[in-house]
Amino acid sequence: MTMPLAKFDPKLDLKLEREIDVPVHLVWKAWTTPAHLKQWFVPKPWTIASCELDLRPGGIFRTVMRSPEGEEYDNSGCYLDVVPNERLIFTDTLLPGYRPAPKPFFTGALLLSPLGATGTRYVAYAIHGDEATRENHEKMGFHDGWGTVASQMVDYIKSGAVPA
Amino acid sequence: MTMPLAKFDPKLDLKLEREIDVPVHLVWKAWTTPAHLKQWFVPKPWTIASCELDLRPGGIFRTVMRSPEGEEYDNSGCYLDVVPNERLIFTDTLLPGYRPAPKPFFTGALLLSPLGATGTRYVAYAIHGDEATRENHEKMGFHDGWGTVASQMVDYIKSGAVPA
Numbered sequence: 001m002t003m004p005l006a007k008f009d010p011k012l013d014l015k016l017e018r019e020i021d022v023p024v025h026l027v028w029k030a031w032t033t034p035a036h037l038k039q040w041f042v043p044k045p046w047t048i049a050s051c052e053l054d055l056r057p058g059g060i061f062r063t064v065m066r067s068p069e070g071e072e073y074d075n076s077g078c079y080l081d082v083v084p085n086e087r088l089i090f091t092d093t094l095l096p097g098y099r100p101a102p103k104p105f106f107t108g109a110l111l112l113s114p115l116g117a118t119g120t121r122y123v124a125y126a127i128h129g130d131e132a133t134r135e136n137h138e139k140m141g142f143h144d145g146w147g148t149v150a151s152q153m154v155d156y157i158k159s160g161a162v163p164a
Numbered sequence: 165m166t167m168p169l170a171k172f173d174p175k176l177d178l179k180l181e182r183e184i185d186v187p188v189h190l191v192w193k194a195w196t197t198p199a200h201l202k203q204w205f206v207p208k209p210w211t212i213a214s215c216e217l218d219l220r221p222g223g224i225f226r227t228v229m230r231s232p233e234g235e236e237y238d239n240s241g242c243y244l245d246v247v248p249n250e251r252l253i254f255t256d257t258l259l260p261g262y263r264p265a266p267k268p269f270f271t272g273a274l275l276l277s278p279l280g281a282t283g284t285r286y287v288a289y290a291i292h293g294d295e296a297t298r299e300n301h302e303k304m305g306f307h308d309g310w311g312t313v314a315s316q317m318v319d320y321i322k323s324g325a326v327p328a
Contacts, residue, residue: 098244101257
């Protein structure tokens, strides 16, 4: 089956591409295991207060981000496409069970491929419905934010915390 | 894998249940083949002016409805879950490729199961994000509309137009 994700449109969408020196299967584990994801998924000193993952199409993908001041922000959505060690597509336009969400914002995609023996080509997309939403996401700090957490994830994996 | 659809909530959702005397595999064909779907998918004298189906998660599900006066209404969305002869889940909250849609309204589901040797238990759900949207869909004539097209589909299948 061909890739189901919309073609990247620079007017509507955002993309982060990295070549990282940790292997694909550990990146997959870091993204799909709540105990690991909590450690790196938001730029420090913010934290992930809680996280719920049901790794299948229609399954919950929920994180609660906590600011240093203790304010919490709930991000609820569901997975759409789950191909271990290859791609993870999720959205906040649908809640678990595909129920339409109150505040649809974007569809996210993580694409992984091996780079040499132990590295990963890491590509993350944010797919939006219009230019204003893309601009808004960009102003919210998409590039810094997603870049920072990718670096945090690499450091976390390198610390040995994600078993092979 | 368990059923990925949200649990039916009578405050938020709508349901049509029918026992029909045409077999499951012909109902599936009637729903998933453009040439067949065009013949029954909107209450007459409305017609389906065109229809595009790409029967896989993230694939297009688009119909253009034409009023007797010639006005056209585009309904674009994508499939979420496709299990031949069992269930079809689709939504207009996401366009093809999972791009967030401009006017999210509902997620639809068709559940089919055999009833005796040649019949079908036919269940259609409309899953909404809030009570107001459910009410709106109900006022737009969900029950009459979906019931009428189910009857049209049964008549169409009984005419022999859908080959076994």
